[in-house]
């Protein structure tokens with residue numbers, strides 16, 4: 092489970108599209124005209140502070156993660172890996188000029204942005220379940236590029252055409268996964284979790300009877316009907332080859348493990364990738380939780396989060412190598428020690444946890460040294476196995492900005508511009524001045540207290556079931572919003588003053604206001620970026636926004652106070668106390684649904700308060716339109732970098748897309 096990044100370094104689109112808002116079918120996203128390249132220099136400062144042993148451990152873990160990167164692509168589309176190779180080849184040192192000549196300047200720039208996005212997000216789809224589409228380059232230009240590529244020549248004519256259509260055709264495999272819980276339209280989506288052509292009704296007919304997909308499964312057709320294949324080191328082709336390399340690097344990392352628990356974690360992961368038994372991954376997670384914050388270099392690798400599978404049973408690949416900041420982690424630790432006090436104050440009825448007396452879940456404030464994932468996060472809380480969470484505990488990882496990142500004037504200007512668009516004018520300066528701290532507190536509460544809280548009626552779930560996974564896509568939206576609401580309800584709690592998250596009661600009160608203001612602005616900004624309400628965090632936000640509107644706690648108003656128009660309207664808090672009261676009520680409601688496995692109520696509530704079709708309404712289309720000029724919505728990619736076996740940190744290329752693109756090829 093994780094929290095996505097509000098008002099931070101968003102990573103999707105931002106330019107003109109003429110295909111939006113014409114009827115109900117799903118539209119692809121247009122590419123931004125350009126994309127910011129974020130300097131890799133601050134990361135070097137983090138690296139320099141590691142001991143030689145920590146550097147060696149991190150080096151081997153980074154190698155393992157790099158080897159596993161193909162497994163992220165392998166999930167997102169049946170052609171993702173081929174396309175990755177085609178793009179890297181076309182932009183390589185030897186080919187880039189030829190590609191430019193072939194496409195022409197304008198189409199080449201667009202192609203470079205497309206490639207940056209594709210490689211960054213691990214495939215053709217954004218986290219909001221839409222594909223980008225090329226508008227400058229023609230389909231025949233892309234077809235020629237694909238046909239001429241060494242990476243695609245072994246594919247059939249039909250597959251090569253499929254690739255060109257995926258990049259250019261506005262109607263072809265626009266989504267990675269269906270957005271309806273019964274999998275309607277699965278056969279027209281692109282994800283590779285299911286063999287191409289398998290339909291939703293086919294899956295639902297045998298699900299949990301003869302078909303039991305797990306995190307590392309893929310659903311295929313067999314002569315006995317639908318079946319699961321398990322991804323392991325023995326799997327044919329890319330999957331097996333990648334996992335062999337991952338295992339090799341993990342074996343090299345093991346002698347440098349910093350603690351006995353970390354050693355166990357690495358060992359269990361090796362066994363898991365070799366044999367594919369999820370029990371070994373569970374063991375790895377248990378060791379990882381037990382290692383607490385004891386290892387300065389910490390990591391997670393595997394099929395972890397449920398993204399891209401409409402059933403939320405099979406997981407996407409990801410890897411994190413993170414460096415703990417022990418100093419700042421103390422704040423998180425003192426919050427974690429208060430878990431029981433927060434639990435006692437939850438609006439949960441009987442479904443409250445009773446933590447052991449010395450309970451204090453590990454909470455790490457970390458630099459994300461290397462992240463390979465389809466999704467940018469501000470933190471995460473794992474494992475996703477609820478029985479482990481209950482019996483052993485969970486671990487919280489909170490992302491710290493890289494040293495100096497928050498002071499970057501370019502980034503500050505982008506943020507201000509976004510706030511000016513989507514906040515009441517009077518709120519821009521105060522939010523700007525405090526957003527970093529308010530946001531940090533929000534993330535801490537979301538991860539450490541929110542996801543860690545609450546029990547459920549075990550008679551309604553299987554012994555090792557994860558309720559969120561059982562509740563499907565809406566369950567994920569529920570869980571993320573439940574964690575957010577925990578943060579919003581307790582935003583000015585005296586306990587936060589006691590641990591030093593805010594100075595005093597006056598600042599706590601101020602932070603309550605600014606956090607609520609920021610939350611509304613962030614909702615609109617995300618909507619303008621994603622152009623859909625379907626992403627699971629945003630779906631939960633949408634539910635809550637409607638509850639707030641209905642209660643009259645917030646309202647639409649003109650940004651500068653004048654007459655309301657679609658171009659100037661923003662959401663504003665009418666009554667902060669009432670906002671908090673609504674948050675508390677919805678938190679209780681969501682927990683009751685989770686605890687009682689009330690699937691009907693879950694559906695009914697989202698049907699009433701969080702309809703996806705709202706995106707077609709004029710206000711939503713206006714928000715999207717207003718987001719088109721925001722530079723923050725164009726997103727960013729990181730300057731490539733590498734670490735070497737002798738402990739050096741190196742940056743590659745400069746600060747333009749064209750200067751870094753040739754380094755994308757591994």
Ligand SMILES: [Zn+2]
Pocket residue numbers: 092093094095537542570571574
């Ligand atoms: Zn979360």
